[in-house]
Amino acid sequence: MGLMPVDDALARLLAGAGRLEAETLPIADCAGRVLAAPLAALRTQPPFDASAMDGYAVRAADVASPPARLRVIGQAPAGEPFAGVLGPGEAVRIFTGGVVPGGADSVLIQENTRLASDGVVEATEAVAPGKNIRRRGLDFEAGAHLLDDGRVLDAAALSLAASANHARLGVVKRPLVAILATGDELLPPGSTVGPGQIIASNLYGVAALARSAGADVLDLGIAPDREAAIAQALERAIQAGADIIVTIGGASVGDHDLVQKSLLAQGASIDFWKIAMRPGKPLMAGQLAGRHVLGLPGNPVASLICSLVFLVPLISSLAGRPGENLYRDGVLGSALPKNDLRQDFLRAVVREDGDRLVASAAPVQDSSMLRVLAEARALIVREPFAPAAAAGDPCRLLMLR
Ligand SMILES: Nc1nc2c(c(=O)[nH]1)N[C@H]1C(S)=C(S)[C@@H](COP(=O)(O)OP(=O)(O)OC[C@H]3O[C@@H](n4cnc5c(N)ncnc54)[C@H](O)[C@@H]3O)O[C@H]1N2
Numbered sequence: 001m002g003l004m005p006v007d008d009a010l011a012r013l014l015a016g017a018g019r020l021e022a023e024t025l026p027i028a029d030c031a032g033r034v035l036a037a038p039l040a041a042l043r044t045q046p047p048f049d050a051s052a053m054d055g056y057a058v059r060a061a062d063v064a065s066p067p068a069r070l071r072v073i074g075q076a077p078a079g080e081p082f083a084g085v086l087g088p089g090e091a092v093r094i095f096t097g098g099v100v101p102g103g104a105d106s107v108l109i110q111e112n113t114r115l116a117s118d119g120v121v122e123a124t125e126a127v128a129p130g131k132n133i134r135r136r137g138l139d140f141e142a143g144a145h146l147l148d149d150g151r152v153l154d155a156a157a158l159s160l161a162a163s164a165n166h167a168r169l170g171v172v173k174r175p176l177v178a179i180l181a182t183g184d185e186l187l188p189p190g191s192t193v194g195p196g197q198i199i200a201s202n203l204y205g206v207a208a209l210a211r212s213a214g215a216d217v218l219d220l221g222i223a224p225d226r227e228a229a230i231a232q233a234l235e236r237a238i239q240a241g242a243d244i245i246v247t248i249g250g251a252s253v254g255d256h257d258l259v260q261k262s263l264l265a266q267g268a269s270i271d272f273w274k275i276a277m278r279p280g281k282p283l284m285a286g287q288l289a290g291r292h293v294l295g296l297p298g299n300p301v302a303s304l305i306c307s308l309v310f311l312v313p314l315i316s317s318l319a320g321r322p323g324e325n326l327y328r329d330g331v332l333g334s335a336l337p338k339n340d341l342r343q344d345f346l347r348a349v350v351r352e353d354g355d356r357l358v359a360s361a362a363p364v365q366d367s368s369m370l371r372v373l374a375e376a377r378a379l380i381v382r383e384p385f386a387p388a389a390a391a392g393d394p395c396r397l398l399m400l401r
């Protein structure tokens, strides 16, 4: 089988990954979620002409030639409207958020007044009609369209929805990603490591990427290289309602690479396997019981870069949220040899030279080396068969941080 180009593989993966169904949640649980339908206002805000300042509700004409004395006939704190109507020569003590009483056409701020005697206030400045009044419906009218379908519920959108009196919101279901590491040699961090054994590392990074893309994660732990154990873990993922099943390792061609075999035995269909990518060649994608399956290569750097390039966009697509564009233009800080048929993602340190990002590839790019990945700020993306390049040549960067 030939190697599928990275862009083709991504397009195939996303073609079958439409937005998940909606669920209704209390608004307190909706932060960061994606609206599943347009949102309209259930009420008008403000629902009355409201004072924007602490001061006195007045008739502008009464204070047109200051100083002007006004009789204070009552007060209107927020939440307690004044019941009467203001007549000529009268004022109502009012506070920010209070209902502007009938008869008043403006609010004079208290800094522009002084108390003359008990029950009498003196305006020391004039005020323009309408000044310091938030008109009924200034923000929105009942029935108005407020938020689009697909809007991410950020701080402003969430507060607006609450203000419009929505206690619950219809949001896109958050994808559930089940992650299974495979390999007889793997032990969880903190273990006493025996001969030939290593620590399972990348599932933590894969889980972190999944969560940051808006998914919930089900950690299926580590399965040994036995078909029955892998099958059992896949069944757990299905029972838990996973939308995406991610396997790590066992994706290549060795005698102990059993993931594909297990998947096929469970009735999975394989959409593609092996792509023109370095690291990440043995990446596999398919479907099992209506779930997406992404088989990541075991090499830690390969699995993390494949997660960034494939898993994150898949989650974004299911979650109905636009993915963040992590690509930037940069220049090379050091020369690179010509590339072969695999699209390369080279770990690079980046320095800023004015507004230019200067990226220098690490000299050793072995896909087991997590330290080089942690030190990198970007991946230099090299197209298949790219010619040799010199320091200073333009390059495309996939930013990591
Ligand atoms: N004859 C060939 N051999 C290999 C090929 C090939 O085309 N022909 N491809 C190589 C490439 S590229 C990669 S990438 C690896 C990926 O193989 P697998 O997905 O089968 O991964 P494993 O063999 O299970 O593991 C590879 C390596 O990574 C370690 N590993 C696995 N899982 C974890 C984990 N969760 N945390 C940390 N480290 C892990 C594992 O111990 C191995 O050292 O295949 C090449 N071989």
Ligand code: MOO
Pocket: 277, 278, 279, 280, 281, 282, 297, 299, 302, 367
């Ligand atoms: O993906 Mo493998 O790590 O290309 O080396």
